[in-house]
Amino acid sequence: MVERRDFKRLPANTEVNIREVPTGGMRQGSGKNISGGGILLTASHRFEPGTELDIEVSTRTHQRFNRIFQPLCARVKVIRVEGDAPPYDIAAEFIEIQK
Numbered sequence: 001m002v003e004r005r006d007f008k009r010l011p012a013n014t015e016v017n018i019r020e021v022p023t024g025g026m027r028q029g030s031g032k033n034i035s036g037g038g039i040l041l042t043a044s045h046r047f048e049p050g051t052e053l054d055i056e057v058s059t060r061t062h063q064r065f066n067r068i069f070q071p072l073c074a075r076v077k078v079i080r081v082e083g084d085a086p087p088y089d090i091a092a093e094f095i096e097i098q099k
Contacts, residue, residue: 009033009040014057016041021052021075029090031057038093039076044086051078053092073098 012031018041019026029043039057047053057072076092083089 009035012039012057014059016043016058017056018043018045018047019054020047021054024053029055032089036094038079038091039074040089040091042087042089044088046081046083046086046088047078047090049078049080052076052095053078055092 010033012034014031016029016031016039017026018029027043027045029041032040032042034040034057039055041055053076055072055074055076057074059069059071074094075096075098077095078090078092080091081088082091
C-alpha cells in the first residue's frame with residue numbers, strides 16, 4: 001500500500017477543547033493523532049463534514065511529554081466523521097494555526 005499523505009501522523013493523546021464556528025458552545029474531545037496537515041480527534045458530539053471548528057489542543061495530559069507546552073490553537077475544517085454513535089472519530093484539516 002502506498003502512503004499518500006503529505007505529513008507523517010504522530011500520536012496525540014491530548015485533551016481538546018472544541019467550539020463550532022461561529023457561535024457554538026465549548027465541547028470536550030481528545031486527540032488521537034496529529035500531523036502538519038490536520039488532526040484526528042474523538043468527541044461525543046457529531047460535527048458534519050465542512051463544519052469549521054476552533055480547537056485548543058492541550059499537551060498537559062500527554063504522557064510522553066515531561067514538560068507542558070502552550071496549547072495549540074487552530075481553526076480546522078471537518079473532512080470526515082466516523083461512527084454511528086458517540087464517541088465519533090473526526091478527521092479535520094488545519095485552516096489556520098494561531099500563535
